[in-house]
Amino acid sequence: MIHDQLLLIIGLLLCVAMLSMLSDKLRIPYPIFLVIAGLLISLIPGVPPVKLHPDLVFLIFLPPLLYAAAWNTSWHDFWAAKRPITLLAFGLVIFTASLVAIVSNAIIPDFSLALGFLLGGIVSPPDAIAATSVIQKMNVPKRIVTILEGESLVNDASSLIVFRFALAAVSTGQFVFWTAAGDFAKVVLMGIVVGLAIAHIIYAIHKFLPTTPSIDTAITLITPYLMYITAEHFHFSGVLAVVSGGLFLTFRSGDIFSYETRLQAVSVWQTLVFLLNGIVFIMIGLQLPEITGGLGEYSIGEVIFYAVVISIVTIIIRLIWIYPGAYLPRFLFRSIRENEPNPGWRLVFITGWSGMRGVVSLASALAVPLTLDTGGAFPHRNLILFITFIVILCTLVLQGLSLPWIIKKLNIASGDSHEKQEMEIRYKLATAVLDHITTNYASETANIDAYKRVKERYERMVQITSNKLNNEEAKEEAPSFLPAYYKMLYEMIEVRRKEIKEMRREKSFNEEILREKERELDLEEARIRK
Structure with missing residues (x-):
């Protein structure tokens, strides 16, 4: 059959x-x-x-x-x-x-x-x-x-x-x-x-x-x-x-x-x-x-x-x-x-x-x-x-x-500069964003905190990436600091997942909205893990 x-x-x-x-x-x-x-x-x-x-x-x-x-x-x-x-x-x-x-x-x-x-x-x-x-x-x-x-x-x-x-x-x-x-x-x-x-x-x-x-x-x-x-x-x-x-x-x-x-x-x-x-x-x-x-x-x-x-x-x-x-x-x-x-x-x-x-x-x-x-x-x-x-x-x-x-x-090691290329790409992307913000949102970044924070974020990204490309020590991103930092980010995601689970158990919120929030958390975790 x-x-x-x-x-x-x-x-x-x-x-x-x-x-x-x-x-x-x-x-x-x-x-x-x-x-x-x-x-x-x-x-x-x-x-x-x-x-x-x-x-x-x-x-x-x-x-x-x-x-x-x-x-x-x-x-x-x-x-x-x-x-x-x-x-x-x-x-x-x-x-x-x-x-x-x-x-x-x-x-x-x-x-x-x-x-x-x-x-x-x-x-x-x-x-x-x-x-x-x-x-x-x-x-x-x-x-x-x-x-x-x-x-x-x-x-x-x-x-x-x-x-x-x-x-x-x-x-x-x-x-x-x-x-x-x-x-x-x-x-x-x-x-x-x-x-x-x-x-x-x-x-x-x-x-x-x-x-x-x-x-x-x-x-x-x-x-x-x-x-x-x-x-x-x-x-x-x-x-x-x-x-x-x-x-x-x-x-x-x-x-x-x-x-x-x-x-x-x-x-x-x-x-x-x-x-x-x-x-x-x-x-x-x-x-x-x-x-x-x-x-x-x-x-x-x-x-x-x-x-x-x-x-x-x-x-x-x-x-x-x-x-x-x-x-x-x-x-x-x-x-x-x-x-x-x-x-x-x-x-x-x-x-x-x-x-x-x-x-x-x-x-x-x-x-x-x-x-x-x-x-x-x-x-x-x-x-x-x-x-x-x-x-x-x-x-x-x-x-x-x-x-x-x-x-x-055979002791084969990669001669590829994968990490360096990744840094160069990140630097170019952040620089392009900064140029766009400076050209199109000069007054907003001067007067509105939300715009200013976005600009500061990309300025910091440019600085850190530039330091890494020039083999300079970026104290803000010290390797010993990163594992604990990422652990905290994962914990924040899990805390929000548990809260969503509790809301679902209480049946006090719309299921469709809860699923959307779960998807946002999934994408956030995927980005961090990547």
């Missing part, structure tokens, strides 16, 4: 939420817990299988996941790191897919080269979520995070295009390189065109129509599906449509969204992405018993051996590619040597070791069709699914758990 399956999925999602809380407690990226949860679910006897048609996997999961990744990417940083991102997202994906195809064809009996390319396309794209969630906490240079996020965004598109052509080759039994290369270029370019065209329409809707925060948030949920479905309808790359359109809209988001929309949309999207990640891993866990039972002539031991070999190959391929990709352009082009600092072998190794596979690979494997165009069963589908799951498990657990230790062992 569908009700029983829904109850099962909801219960498992609750388990995923619990595991994520545990991952936060242990400071381990939650994708690692998700893949382990999927494995444990498969071992529970009597768990009924939940099936989702392969054609629906990409349609349901990919558009929002890709759109969220694009939304969290800085276009300025992305463009500044375009060379390493391109080398990793296109060059490394094709290199990985090719070598995985050769290795899998060599070690797996009755596994064609076309199936090898299909498997290679599935396991070639790393997932940045696990890597960046570790790296961002380890104070490494921002450029590494930018490269990993940008690579993950673009290589999803390139790997899925490889997946698409390999799938066509397996289904039809035909593959002509020149025809495929031309189709590849058309699919890529027209996918970008479709994405940008729809993004401009959505931009106009947000900008010029009288939307509300709820409508704006709803439109952001609809947009990736609109881009993906439109591009796929014309047989172009829906993935690149979502990526290109998402990058355009995130670049212009400051022009079209109010503060209320941003607060609401961010919360909605964080929850959606979390649930989609959890559902994908749950889906593979629920299907693993059926997958292992459908391996045919292959034993579990043989398939695990194949999967481990391919996992090692994917890790080694990335390390082999990453050093020439980092140093060869510097050797060939003087402008790169002059304009970009030498990354050093340690940072290059960290970038190479951060190639954990994740949800996109899993979604791609689940999207392999059940049958060929001729009506026959798709060859080795269960084998491909099982190998993909083991590759994700191996890379997430081995690389994900070892990455913090390696970063500490």
Whole structure:
């Protein structure tokens, strides 16, 4: 019954939420817990299988996941790191897919080269979520995070295009390189065109129509599906449509969204992405018993051996590619040597070791069709699914758990002046406010206390920030004073919350007004904690 399956999925999602809380407690990226949860679910006897048609996997999961990744990417940083991102997202994906195809064809009996390319396309794209969630906490240079996020965004598109052509080759039994290369270029370019065209329409809707925060948030949920479905309808790359359109809209988001929309949309999207990640891993866990039972002539031991070999190959391929990709352009082009600092072998190794596979690979494997165009069963589908799951498990657990230790062992520290930039931004903002007050409210600040206090506040902010930028001691903001000060601010918020609770218990005030005051306190606490 569908009700029983829904109850099962909801219960498992609750388990995923619990595991994520545990991952936060242990400071381990939650994708690692998700893949382990999927494995444990498969071992529970009597768990009924939940099936989702392969054609629906990409349609349901990919558009929002890709759109969220694009939304969290800085276009300025992305463009500044375009060379390493391109080398990793296109060059490394094709290199990985090719070598995985050769290795899998060599070690797996009755596994064609076309199936090898299909498997290679599935396991070639790393997932940045696990890597960046570790790296961002380890104070490494921002450029590494930018490269990993940008690579993950673009290589999803390139790997899925490889997946698409390999799938066509397996289904039809035909593959002509020149025809495929031309189709590849058309699919890529027209996918970008479709994405940008729809993004401009959505931009106009947000900008010029009288939307509300709820409508704006709803439109952001609809947009990736609109881009993906439109591009796929014309047989172009829906993935690149979502990526290109998402990058355009995130670049212009400051022009079209109010503060209320941003607060609401961010919360909605964080929850959606979390649930989609959890559902994908749950889906593979629920299907693993059926997958292992459908391996045919292959034993579990043989398939695990194949999967481990391919996992090692994917890790080694990335390390082999990453050093020439980092140093060869510097050797060939003087402008790169002059304009970009030498990354050093340690940072290059960290970038190479951060190639954990994740949800996109899993979604791609689940999207392999059940049958060929001729009506026959798709060859080795269960084998491909099982190998993909083991590759994700191996890379997430081995690389994900070892990455913090390696970063500490290599003694990598951030050279970024994040704190200084924050001070400079604060100084410029406060100076702009002071200039505006002086120009437009000179008489008010001279005669009205409220105006005078605002001006004094920003004058003090300018002075303190200037002292910090000049490495001078700001006695008013002594570090020993701040913890007690923030503790007092939190206590003031809690006192007001308790008072609101008491008013609610007495039923002497309007509930709507009390909720508004609670929201004000929430925003105040968020600002202080930030």
